[in-house]
Amino acid sequence: MSIPLPDLEERTGIHQVIAGKARLSKQQALDIFHNAPLFTLGKWATQVANRIHGEKIRTYVIDRNINYTNVCSATCTFCAFKRKAGDHDAYTLDAEQIHQKIDQLLAIGGTQILLQGGMNPQLPLPYYTQLLSSIQTKYPQVHIHAFSPPEFVEFVAVLDIPGFPTTAAGKSHTLPEEIWLKKLDHILKTFKEAGLNSIPGGGAEMFAQHVRKRIGQGKATTEQWLTVMSQAHKIGLSTSATMMFGHLESIEDRIDHMLLFRDAQDTALQQHYPGKYHAFIAWPYQPENTPLGKLPQYDPESDEPFPGENLDHPLNGKMLRLAGATDYLRTQALSRLLLDNIHSIGSSWVTMGPHIGQTALAFGASDMGSVMMEENVVSSAGTTYALNEQLICHLIRDAGFIPAQRDNDYNILQTHDTDRAPDLQVKDWSTMRIKALHHQTDAPSSCHESQEAVEPTALTIEGQ
Numbered sequence: 298m299s300i301p302l303p304d305l306e307e308r309t310g311i312h313q314v315i316a317g318k319a320r321l322s323k324q325q326a327l328d329i330f331h332n333a334p335l336f337t338l339g340k341w342a343t344q345v346a347n348r349i350h351g352e353k354i355r356t357y358v359i360d361r362n363i364n365y366t367n368v369c370s371a372t373c374t375f376c377a378f379k380r381k382a383g384d385h386d387a388y389t390l391d392a393e394q395i396h397q398k399i400d401q402l403l404a405i406g407g408t409q410i411l412l413q414g415g416m417n418p419q420l421p422l423p424y425y426t427q428l429l430s431s432i433q434t435k436y437p438q439v440h441i442h443a444f445s446p447p448e449f450v451e452f453v454a455v456l457d458i459p460g461f462p463t464t465a466a467g468k469s470h471t472l473p474e475e476i477w478l479k480k481l482d483h484i485l486k487t488f489k490e491a492g493l494n495s496i497p498g499g500g501a502e503m504f505a506q507h508v509r510k511r512i513g514q515g516k517a518t519t520e521q522w523l524t525v526m527s528q529a530h531k532i533g534l535s536t537s538a539t540m541m542f543g544h545l546e547s548i549e550d551r552i553d554h555m556l557l558f559r560d561a562q563d564t565a566l567q568q569h570y571p572g573k574y575h576a577f578i579a580w581p582y583q584p585e586n587t588p589l590g591k592l593p594q595y596d597p598e599s600d601e602p603f604p605g606e607n608l609d610h611p612l613n614g615k616m617l618r619l620a621g622a623t624d625y626l627r628t629q630a631l632s633r634l635l636l637d638n639i640h641s642i643g644s645s646w647v648t649m650g651p652h653i654g655q656t657a658l659a660f661g662a663s664d665m666g667s668v669m670m671e672e673n674v675v676s677s678a679g680t681t682y683a684l685n686e687q688l689i690c691h692l693i694r695d696a697g698f699i700p701a702q703r704d705n706d707y708n709i710l711q712t713h714d715t716d717r718a719p720d721l722q723v724k725d726w727s728t729m730r731i732k733a734l735h736h737q738t739d740a741p742s743s744c745h746e747s748q749e750a751v752e753p754t755a756l757t758i759e760g761q
Contacts, residue, residue: 300332311634315344320559320637326552330631335623342630342642342661349640350663354712355698356641357665357689358705360409360442361402365390365428369415370451370466370515382419389417392431399436405686409705411667412443413499416451416516418466422458426491433492440705441492445499446525450517453480467515482528489534495705496529498539498578504557505550508605511614512544512589523561530565530572535706538574538639542628543581543620544589545613547606551628555635562638575707576664577636579628580645581620592617622653626660633661641707646692651684655692664703665689687729690720 306312309329313319321329329338366389367380380387399410410432425444432441444452454469461480464471472480503509504519517525526536538558542551558574565573584590595603595618604612620628625645633642644662646654654665668686684692690713693700700720701712713719723729 302334302337305329305332311341314634314637315341315348317345317348317637321635323549323552323556326555326631326635327549329634330548330552330627335627338627338630339660342633343659345633345637346642346661346663353699354701354709355658355663355665355693355696356701356703356707356709357668357686357693358409358703359402359405359407359668359686360411360440361398361407362411362413362667363390363395363398364414365395365412366414366417366420368417368419370418380415382417389414389420392428395428396431396435399432399439403436403439406702408438408702408710409440409442411497412441413445413497414448416448416466418451418455422456422487425452426487429488429491429493441494442497442705443493443495444488445497446522447500447517449481449484449496449525450521452484453477456484458483469521470518478524478528481525482532485525485528485532485534489532493534495572495575496526496534496536498526498537498574501539501554502541503544503546503550504554505546507608507614508544508546508550519557523557526574527561527564527570530570530574533571535572535575538577538636540577540579540632541582542579543624544584544617545605547603549606552631552635555632559636559638562636566638574639575705576641576643577632577639578643578645578666579625579632580648581625582617583648584617584619589617594619622649622656625649625653626657629657629662630660646684651688651692655696658693658696658698664707665693665700685729687719687723690718691723691726694718694720 305328309321309325310319311329314321333341366387368382368387368389369380395412402410429441429443432439450469451466453472454464455466457463458480461483462472462476469477500513500517501522502513502516504522506519509516509519526538529536540551540554555577558577562574564570582589593616595605595616597618603618604610604616605614605618607613629642629644636642641664642662643664643666644654644657646657646665649657658665668684668689690700694713699712699714700718702710704710713721
């Protein structure tokens with residue numbers, strides 16, 4: 298039986314939340330997720346977005362996701378990208394190859410690279426520091442958004458640094474806590490000095506321990522992930538926050554995940570750290586070509602509750618509940634209501650498609666993410682959507698907003714409010730259909746080179 302909306306509004310204090318005068322508790326968030334009508338929830342989230350960002354402008358960034366290696370020591374069951382060092386299609390890019398990719402980015406007005414890879418234990422410290430320094434020296438105008446927390450956790454384990462011990466890949470947790478923290482701090486400061494500007498939120502996945510142990514073996518623990526970001530904030534590196542949902546987790550797990558971010562941001566703000574979380578981006582898990590995707594799927598029409606909602610259920614952790622468009626929009630809207638101290642909520646059109654991504658602008662999102670030249674991880678799982686700058690501007694404008702290009706700090710670089718806007722230059726939209734943008738082929742055995750074919754105006758997907 299549906300609950301009258303006035304009753305829901307009263308017990309959740311939603312209008313005080315929208316006004317920025319109160320914040321949701323965990324139980325109120327659960328109440329809203331399960332009982333608020335979909336479009337009412339979207340309206341509430343939009344009101345919060347309008348209060349924070351105004352009613353006119355919604356943003357995007359032009360960057361390139363450079364996956365510098367696909368060799369990885371972790372065994373994540375949701376990943377189709379990882380390769381072992383000896384695999385025929387394993388690769389690691391050198392500085393020259395990465396510079397070529399940056400040249401292509403600059404040619405189309407890009408401002409940022411998202412540099413992430415597998416956790417490759419064979420790469421030494423100079424690989425990273427020399428790479429960062431070379432980019433900073435040759436491309437000082439490019440913002441380096443790089444190396445997610447699980448990569449830093451692996452760096453602590455395997456990088457040979459004078460005065461610090463090492464351990465085996467995936468064994469970072471075996472180091473004494475005090476030593477672990479000191480080595481992490483040293484690495485973060487070394488990378489920052491070499492040119493690192495900010496850290497992406499990759500590898501957060503789902504923080505609930507009973508879920509994380511099933512989907513991310515050998516990867517950063519929840520505590521390690523949050524510690525990396527906290528230490529980064531302390532030294533002035535800002536970061537993003539992410540969540541991958543729609544697999545084994547309960548709705549409560551999703552809310553707990555978001556609340557950990559809210560608590561961590563509270564600390565960063567209260568302690569006046571020079572860095573903080575700039576944005577939150579959530580996306581549904583894509584099951585194609587992944588080990589996790591082989592699990593049986595929950596039937597939402599079933600009279601039986603989803604096993605993931607009950608830790609004692611014998612099928613808990615053994616059945617998937619995939620997230621469709623409605624679940625995605627509901628989750629994203631709730632994130633805007635719950636994460637009252639994080640500036641931006643990003644739309645995840647890469648997994649949901651451009652039009653659901655556009656619809657997300659009516660469910661609390663203020664940013665369409667990245668116009669990106671390259672993406673390998675999500676596309677490895679069988680999901681590939683493509684947008685160029687004209688199309689992403691068109692989607693934002695068609696949703697009733699003015700598109701604006703931003704930088705990593707969410708400063709506006711260009712507001713497209715004149716007839717010279719990228720989308721308003723298009724006379725025939727049938728010519729704007731995007732072909733395959735990025736082709737990762739088998740790497741030559743001599744250099745593990747990543748070959749690609751990039752259309753001159755074709756850009757793809759979202760940054761984190």
